[in-house]
Amino acid sequence: MTEQTVKVSIRNLYKIFGEDPQGALAKVRDGMSKPDLLDQTGHVLGLQDINVDMHEGKITVIMGLSGSGKSTLIRHLNRLIEPTAGEVLVNGEDILAWNDAQMRSLRRETMSMVFQKFALLPHRTVLENAGMALATRGIAREDYEAEARKWLARVGLEGQDEQYPHQLSGGMQQRVGIARALASNSDIMLMDEAFSALDPLIRTDMQDLLLELQEELHKTIIFITHDLDEALKLADHLVILKDGAVVQQDEPQQILLTPSDPYIEEFVADINRARVLRVRSIMSREAPEGEVAGDVAPGDNLESVIAKAGGEADRVFRVTRGDEVLGHVSMVQVLRALVPRQAAA
């Protein structure tokens, strides 16, 4: 993968909750563990030495179970929560040094946020909610209306302008939430478990909508989730968080193929690997023996390759993008990749 611009970067970030975070920080730096810290000092170690780069135009997914500190982490990016130590760089600038006015303009113009519980203004119409970011900047209603309406239409909410949020279903409310974030025209979108409160079918719809929008808009999206399937579907870069520390971060395919520790192995064990893994992650450069049975694309998942082989285990496929031959993949490779590493070992 080529190097892209780093849009948002977190450096050595610590967050400790309690009376005297600085004192507790020194203890953590000396190697005290999270349970010991809680036992001996009553401080909760929220985040521990987080280093993550978020690339421009990519979706960075931060995944972890509840209590892993993921929601705390995303709130550091727009300083809804202040860190105990560390740096948060946006476009290369450390925003922790910024004053209130600078932070307000960052929140108004550079970063927008989508919330798990939608957090729409219940006393404003859908249109006014969508235009909230613009209205906050002091733009008059007649001037932001067109922009708000455009984004509402883009997320599939035409003609609902004058409804109030409580008149809409959960999925529709979250569409308003997304329209609100998009209408602010910010480069960076923070999505805090944005789809977790929705039922599975709607959630899939919303994920597709997000990917479709991303195809077109290329925002820098930081997405929080506790759902591995969702994470694998959306992520360009996946960060797995456990007890406030990063366990592994990589391209999702790589995490699946080479989990770095037992925690992640266990985590990925229940995943439908055939659907998630792509040909490009397992193909080999040189052609194996055997006749080439057909062409597949690098982005195809293994499920479709198996379908193409009709279940026969001795087929070999050529991987092509346009006219260019990128490599080959054999059914043996495919089947091997379907077995999680832990079981294979």
Added chain:
Amino acid sequence: MATYDGLFDGLGLRDWCDTEAADGPMSMADLLAKTQGGGDAATSLRDLPFPSLDALHDACAAIPQSRDLTQGLETGFLGIRDALRVVVDPLTQPLSWALENMLWLMTQTPWWVMVPVLLLVTWAVARSWKVVGFVALMIAGLAFVDHYEVAMQTLAIIFVCAFICVLLGVPIGIAMSRSDRLQGILTPVLDMLQTLPPFVYLIPLIFLFSVTEPKLYGIAVILYAIVPVVRLTNLGIRLVDPDVIEAADAFGMTKRQKLFGVQIPLALPNIMAGVNQTIMMSLAMVVIASMVSAPGLGILVLRGIRNLELGVGLVAGLGIVVLAIALDRVTKAALARIDASQSSR
């Protein structure tokens, strides 16, 4: 010989006690004891008095009597009275003018102008023909038994006092909601205002102002009735969904934008409930206030009690009930209107 003589002798305080021996006026108990010729009979343990100020005074003249406490309060208050008057008098003068003018306006306007105006106000607030009809019926009923003028006087006092309560109470409530310290200071004050028997307000006020001044009862009514609107404004703002507040922060709203665009609108149902309670409580206080020259239905109730005129007292009392029901229905209708337009769930 008093019970606690031994105590002071034992502590070697006898000299100190006797230097103050200049006898004050005797208490009733002393007089009784003297006339019964007793006094030096040894008290049995059964009759041991609580070591109160009076009992200790018997043994040691340097200890003040309880009546000195009440006396001291009174002289203390009289001492600062003039200074207090210089400050409070001009500050509260507008209240007198407002009450006088409102009373004049509402009693001097011909009924065929006043009643339609009141009904129009009802319509503006409640937007319900049912409520307007109900209020018309209530006013007609009162006017039919020749209580129109006194009812208008009572209404005038309530309008002025409730308006000032809202004017002062809402900002105080907002300030309380923003500062836990202020809430800690004001909560006991509000508790005291609410539980102090209403008559007790009147006592220092009578010393401070002349009984003929309308502000005397105006202040009493306001002090008594302001509590619910302060409390419910504070509560309403504190109860605003923290998720929505977080969203407002995340989109870079200023404190001001948050207060007027989010917190007050969302707290409005609670604030209105507070206004409703404030109006009800000022109505209750208006009767007591007639003891210090507040005109209106309360005067008739008072006459009923003083002269044992059963009919007069009952009709005026029921008149107050009628006014209370009308005011309650109107404000409740306004509350329901707000609720319907922004039910958040």
